[in-house]
Amino acid sequence: MSDATATITPPSREAGIPKLSVDALTVERTLANGERIVAARDVSFDIATGEFVCLLGPSGCGKTSILNVLAGLDRASAGRALLDGEPIEGPGPDRAVLFQDPALFPWLSVRANVELALELIGVDGDERLERARAALASVGLSDVLDAQPHELSAGMRQRAALARALACDPSVVLGDEPFGVLDAQTRELLQNEVQRVWMGSGGRTTFLFISHNVREAVLLADRVLVMSARPGRLLEEFRIHAPRPRDLDDVLVGRVVSEIHALMLREQERPGA
Amino acid sequence: MRRVAHEVLPPLAGIAGLIVVWGVIAATTSSASIPSPLAVWDALVDGLRAGTIQEAALKTLIRLAFSFVVAVVLGTGLGVLLALNEFARRAIRPLIVALQITPFVAWVPLAVVWFGVSERAVVFVTIVGSFPAMALATLQAIRQVPPLYERAGRTLGARGWTLYRKIVVPAALPGMMAGLQQAWGFAWKALMAGELIVVAAGATGLGHLLAGQEHDVAALLATLAVIVAIGVAVDYVVFGQLDRRIRARRGLLPEA
Numbered sequence: 001m002s003d004a005t006a007t008i009t010p011p012s013r014e015a016g017i018p019k020l021s022v023d024a025l026t027v028e029r030t031l032a033n034g035e036r037i038v039a040a041r042d043v044s045f046d047i048a049t050g051e052f053v054c055l056l057g058p059s060g061c062g063k064t065s066i067l068n069v070l071a072g073l074d075r076a077s078a079g080r081a082l083l084d085g086e087p088i089e090g091p092g093p094d095r096a097v098l099f100q101d102p103a104l105f106p107w108l109s110v111r112a113n114v115e116l117a118l119e120l121i122g123v124d125g126d127e128r129l130e131r132a133r134a135a136l137a138s139v140g141l142s143d144v145l146d147a148q149p150h151e152l153s154a155g156m157r158q159r160a161a162l163a164r165a166l167a168c169d170p171s172v173v174l175g176d177e178p179f180g181v182l183d184a185q186t187r188e189l190l191q192n193e194v195q196r197v198w199m200g201s202g203g204r205t206t207f208l209f210i211s212h213n214v215r216e217a218v219l220l221a222d223r224v225l226v227m228s229a230r231p232g233r234l235l236e237e238f239r240i241h242a243p244r245p246r247d248l249d250d251v252l253v254g255r256v257v258s259e260i261h262a263l264m265l266r267e268q269e270r271p272g273a
Numbered sequence: 274m275r276r277v278a279h280e281v282l283p284p285l286a287g288i289a290g291l292i293v294v295w296g297v298i299a300a301t302t303s304s305a306s307i308p309s310p311l312a313v314w315d316a317l318v319d320g321l322r323a324g325t326i327q328e329a330a331l332k333t334l335i336r337l338a339f340s341f342v343v344a345v346v347l348g349t350g351l352g353v354l355l356a357l358n359e360f361a362r363r364a365i366r367p368l369i370v371a372l373q374i375t376p377f378v379a380w381v382p383l384a385v386v387w388f389g390v391s392e393r394a395v396v397f398v399t400i401v402g403s404f405p406a407m408a409l410a411t412l413q414a415i416r417q418v419p420p421l422y423e424r425a426g427r428t429l430g431a432r433g434w435t436l437y438r439k440i441v442v443p444a445a446l447p448g449m450m451a452g453l454q455q456a457w458g459f460a461w462k463a464l465m466a467g468e469l470i471v472v473a474a475g476a477t478g479l480g481h482l483l484a485g486q487e488h489d490v491a492a493l494l495a496t497l498a499v500i501v502a503i504g505v506a507v508d509y510v511v512f513g514q515l516d517r518r519i520r521a522r523r524g525l526l527p528e529a
Binding site: 071072073090091092093095096097099101103105106107108116117119120121148149150151164168 | 421422424425427428429430431432435439440443444446519522523524525
């Protein structure tokens with residue numbers, strides 16, 4: 001028995017196993033009025049370890065539903081979602097999630113929010129405090145450690161959420177339009193912050209961000225997956241080769257942005273779409 | 274200073290107005306059953322000098338504290354259980370609502386049958402009268418917690434009991450405060466009713482004191498004033514402040 005198992009390499013260690021894998025995934029949702037809708041249909045893609053992927057599509061194309069399945073918060077109706085080749089059964093601290101709302105706990109200080117995340121993965125005592133401090137320092141929030149979330153600006157709150165997500169050293173960061181409601185300037189600052197964090201992770205951390213903002217997707221991602229309107233399916237994939245850190249004035253970035261815009265426009269005007 | 278003037282002055286004016294109206298009625302009727310405010314004040318001072326009021330108040334507050342703590346622990350536990358388990362919620366919630374609607378005084382005869390004319394009977398009535406409010410408020414507060422907090426907590430690795438202890442219950446705290454305040458009101462009323470009716474030999478308490486003062490209306494009103502004052506003080510000072518602090522911490526207070 002032990003001989004047999006010893007010869008089997010865990011799939012996650014094998015080369016070629018994607019970090020995240022979505023295989024013929026269909027997600028249905030129940031609306032408030034009880035109606036069942038197909039949010040996304042038969043979507044398949046793989047994400048390699050250390051890759052930064054943006055899933056781009058119009059509102060209601062099911063991109064959030066796909067993310068929620070990967071986060072382990074929702075179940076797929078058909079198809080599979082895999083992490084390191086294993087089916088995703090539920091949420092876990094190995095996959096940090098950035099929601100559109102920062103989702104900081106309002107009864108805890110900024111520092112205590114990060115500390116709670118660390119406590120939940122079993123980090124205690126001085127190490128917990130140190131790691132919380134370091135995580136908040138890395139997003140420039142050293143001055144507001146003991147502030148309550150409501151005392152911060154929207155951008156600072158989202159930064160604190162980023163610190164909370166990164167403090168636990170997750171292997172995957174899932175972002176559900178985390179900068180969607182921020183003003184343009186704050187949004188740009190946070191996009192740069194995320195680029196910096198991802199570059200600093202040295203290829204260990206895999207990012208999947210949902211966006212309906214083409215420029216944001218092209219700025220951040222190695223690969224942009226464009227989805228159709230509901231029921232969402234994958235339309236096309238764009239690889240972005242522009243050097244990092246990128247900015248929106250980069251010619252290559254601009255060209256891909258126009259290309260994706262054109263695709264989405266064509267899709268919108270397609271008869272029956 | 275302006276806040277003090279804004280918040281304290283109107284209720285003081287109300288009390289002053291009440292005393293004036295009452296004084297006028299007492300002066301015009303000059304009946305022994307309507308003593309003047311001054312006579313009541315004298316009775317209050319006498320009672321305080323003799324120490325009977327303090328002794329009774331202390332005994333009452335000890336009884337109250339014990340009953341209230343039991344009711345809050347019981348109510349909170351039950352509320353969490355009902356929030357966690359749908360079957361338990363469907364089975365037990367109607368019973369708690371029924372208990373909540375039943376006047377607590379109706380429990381007094383049963384309490385006397387079970388526990389005799391004793392301290393325990395009074396405490397029983399107080400607990401039964403107040404824990405349903407806490408249980409229902411806890412259940413309601415937990416069900417109103419934004420799903421986002423729970424989802425965020427789960428992605429951070431919290432599950433089961435930890436999720437409840439670290440995220441759901443703290444998130445529900447402002448709503449639970451309403452239950453705490455309500456449970457306190459019910460406990461105070463039930464305790465007074467219990468003490469008034471169930472007078473064990475040698476027992477002291479504000480309700481017991483009241484029960485023996487039918488023939489001295491000034492003293493009776495003085496005791497009543499102490500009962501009202503304690504009720505209002507605890508409600509405003511303890512729960513009002515606690516609620517304020519919890520809300521301020523979460524940014525739920527309107528900007529001053």
